Amino acid sequence: MREYFSHSVKKELISALSKHCCEFAECYGMLICASSFSCRSISLYTENGSIAEKYCNSIKEICGINCAVYPPQSQKGGLYLCSVEDDKDRALVLDWFSHKLNDVSIRINYANFENDCCYAAFLRGAFLVCGSISDPQKNYRLEFSIQHKNLAADMVRVLFEVGINANITARGNGYAVYINESEQIEDLLTLMGAQNSTMQIMNVKIYKDIRNKANRLTNCETANISKTADAAARQLHAIKRLENNGKLEALPDSLKFAAKIRLNNPDMSLNEMCALCGMSKSGLSRRLNKLIEISKMM
Numbered sequence: 001m002r003e004y005f006s007h008s009v010k011k012e013l014i015s016a017l018s019k020h021c022c023e024f025a026e027c028y029g030m031l032i033c034a035s036s037f038s039c040r041s042i043s044l045y046t047e048n049g050s051i052a053e054k055y056c057n058s059i060k061e062i063c064g065i066n067c068a069v070y071p072p073q074s075q076k077g078g079l080y081l082c083s084v085e086d087d088k089d090r091a092l093v094l095d096w097f098s099h100k101l102n103d104v105s106i107r108i109n110y111a112n113f114e115n116d117c118c119y120a121a122f123l124r125g126a127f128l129v130c131g132s133i134s135d136p137q138k139n140y141r142l143e144f145s146i147q148h149k150n151l152a153a154d155m156v157r158v159l160f161e162v163g164i165n166a167n168i169t170a171r172g173n174g175y176a177v178y179i180n181e182s183e184q185i186e187d188l189l190t191l192m193g194a195q196n197s198t199m200q201i202m203n204v205k206i207y208k209d210i211r212n213k214a215n216r217l218t219n220c221e222t223a224n225i226s227k228t229a230d231a232a233a234r235q236l237h238a239i240k241r242l243e244n245n246g247k248l249e250a251l252p253d254s255l256k257f258a259a260k261i262r263l264n265n266p267d268m269s270l271n272e273m274c275a276l277c278g279m280s281k282s283g284l285s286r287r288l289n290k291l292i293e294i295s296k297m298m
Helices: 002-014 022-030 049-063 087-096 117-131 149-161 181-191 194-219 222-244 251-265 270-277 279-296
Strands: 043-046 068-070 078-086 131-133 144-145 167-170 174-179
Touching: 002 049, 002 117, 002 194, 022 049, 022 087, 022 117, 043 049, 043 117, 043 270, 049 078, 049 087, 078 087, 117 131, 117 181, 117 222, 131 279, 144 149, 144 181, 149 167, 149 174, 149 270, 174 181, 181 194, 181 222, 194 222, 222 251, 222 279, 251 270, 251 279, 270 279
Parallel strands: none
Antiparallel strands: 043 078, 068 078, 131 144, 144 174, 167 174
16 A cells, blocks of 8 residues: 555654754754744644654754644544644744744745755655655655645755656645656655665566566566566665765776666566676676675675
8 A cells, every 4th residue: 555655665764864964954854844834833743653753853853942742632633743832932943944934935945955965864854744655566656745836846956956857736735746757766765765665666666577578478487587576676776776875886897887787677687688798697697796795885
């Protein structure tokens, strides 16, 4: 189910480690994309108790402000309510992030991103409070539910800054900033710190591709398909990780060549890739395994 996979992704993101500068940006992402962020109300409604706890803890750690929490039994719809209730406290929180009490429109203040890494942390915070993702078994869609038009447009720009192309659509009284391309979703999840969830999507996608090809060409045994898909997924995940961390280009040409062959042919078996590039099976396998070993050392 969509809700189950979203919950799994958010559980992983809650545990993601952050630099000190990124903790500030992550808190900002949660605040500005939550239910309200103004002099009248700073609040979050969520069904996830762990996210409610993280939201309140972040405000406490960054701003030194206590946030009231009302559990689901006292709220309609079974939601937690987190709220900064004192007028002076709300003014202090807004001031921490250089927002004014009389702001007419909520816009992202880029001055709150101290370093390039802070963009990813901001998006992680935003996804925790307003994001969702489809079950990859069904389709590929990740979105942020944003209440304000200008804020939604700013979110698209932030995503563009980190190499992600997103679109906006109106939904009810708000807007959805969404991504439908599986590779872009994988890149964003990895950027935000959900590498395991990225691996799940890659596993599902590769398994789908191989299964469809097998159905067209032959009645291959399911065990062989699964083995091939798992091996390809591990290799692709390792290569993506090396690429995202800027380590791939520093590797020897022989390893870069093996990485290129796998990236360009994600659904091919080892035998098919060997026939394509003219390498021996043992030689190509050894290089791909070396890429996995190097990625694990990071």
